[in-house]
Amino acid sequence: MMKNKICLVTGANTGIGLATAIALCMKGARVIVASRSKEKAMGTMEAIREELPHAELDYALADLSSQKQIREMAAVLKNTYSNLDVLINNAGAWFSEFGLTEDGIERQWAINHLAPFLLTQQLLPLLSQAEDPRIITVSSDSHFHGKIHFDDVNLSQNYHGLRAYAQSKLANVLFTREFERRKTVPKLSSYAVQPGLVKTDIGLKHTLSLHGLAWKIRRLGGxxxxxxxxxxxxxxxxxxxxxxxxxxxxxCKQKKPSNNAASSSDAARLWELSKEMCGIDTYFEG
Ligand SMILES: NC(=O)c1ccc[n+]([C@@H]2O[C@H](COP(=O)([O-])OP(=O)(O)OC[C@H]3O[C@@H](n4cnc5c(N)ncnc54)[C@H](OP(=O)(O)O)[C@@H]3O)[C@@H](O)[C@H]2O)c1
Structure with a gap:
């Protein structure tokens, strides 16, 4: 049971994140529904309470494509809570077409990789106060097709949605592993997850019609x-x-990730690049 545990789930308003939030509530945890829209967060909490009237819920707001909003959300959480037991970096997105965030970063790289990297760092003071803090980052077996394009992580020269998605999901695995190597608080644990092929709308939201059709067919088997x-x-x-x-x-078992995910030099290089792209000097303070 998870009574008295506080869990933050990003992208909790739909898909895998919503199912995760409900399952954690069923175990008795207090769940913070992180969403980019207050309306969606309130609707999600209402829907969960219809099923689980005693669910302990709160919400937090940020568009995770904005580093400013990630920092603001973390600041609100640090003012509200004294500890955080579980952070689930679940939110993710797919884009058929190239585009940049307000920070000038390719959108899948920003939302799928840099957001978990930065949000985790911003919440370390809260996580460090928990007895057994856990950081779970939802990756994908798509990372087996990925490589980190260090010369152009924005893929501004050769963007393809699948290439950008695979790169970002590989970064989730490298981040998880490098976090373990560098952490200064031994009790912090990090895990990267492959949820499998899941029937959600992720491949329909920012998608060319042909890609949307391909996703509709593919997810039938999900x-x-x-x-x-x-x-x-x-x-x-x-x-x-x-x-x-x-x-x-x-x-629910450990699995060997791709060869590219096993590269210590890429993991270290990615860590430095991510710090630079998020404007972080020292990831683990103190
Ligand atoms: N579905 C699969 O087969 C599959 C397979 C492997 C891995 N995954 C991973 O599983 C995770 C969840 O995906 P899903 O399939 O459940 O997709 P989903 O139903 O589309 O859910 C994605 C969630 O992320 C949120 N999100 C996207 N961009 C955001 C942003 N800029 N700021 C804040 N929140 C944002 C979405 O919010 P909105 O509702 O506002 O868009 C939504 O709540 C992702 O990391 C995905 O890469 C999925």
Whole structure:
């Protein structure tokens, strides 16, 4: 059970994130629904309470494509809470077409990789106050097709949605592993997750019609969001994974990630690049 545990789930208003939030509430946790819209967050809390009237819920707001909004959301959370037990970096996006955020960063790189990197760093003071803090970052087996294009992470010269998505999901695995290597607070645990192919609308939201059709066909073979949430919920709640940190998980078991995800030099290089892109001098203060 997770009574008295506080969990923040990004992208909790729909898909795998919503299923994760509901499962954590069922275990008795207090869940902070992170969303980019107050309306969506309130609607989500209402929907969860219809199913679970005693669910302990709160919400936090940020468009994760904006580093300013990530910092503002973290500041609000630090003013409100004294600790955070579980951070689930679940929010993610797919874009068929190239585009830059307000920070001048390619959108999938910003939302899928830099947002978890920065949000985790901003919430370290709260996580460090928990007894057994866990950071779960939702990656994907798409990372097996990825490489980090260090000379042009924005892919401004050769953008393709799949290339950008795979790169960002590889970065999730490298981040998780490098976090484990560099952390200065031993009790902090990090986990990267493959949820499997899940029937959600991720491939329909910012998508050319041909890509949308391909996603509709592909997801027919997918699992439910509830099933897709299982590994994240397991890693958030299970006693047996305490301290088994830095790895890649699928179906509630550790799995060997891609060869590119096993490169120590890429992990270190990505860490420095991500710090620079987020304007962070020292990731682990103190
Ligand atoms: N579905 C799959 O088969 C699959 C497979 C492997 C990995 N994944 C990963 O699973 C995670 C969840 O995806 P999903 O399939 O559940 O997709 P989804 O239903 O589209 O949910 C994605 C969530 O992320 C939020 N989000 C996207 N961009 C955001 C932004 N700029 N700021 C704040 N929130 C933002 C969305 O909010 P809005 O509702 O406001 O858009 C939504 O709540 C992602 O990291 C994805 O890469 C999915």
């Amino acid at each position: 699992k439910s969001p509830e099933k897709g949430a299982e590994t994240s919920v397991y890693l958030a709640s299970s006693e047996e994974v305490r301290g088994i940190s830095g790895g890649y998980w699928d179906k």
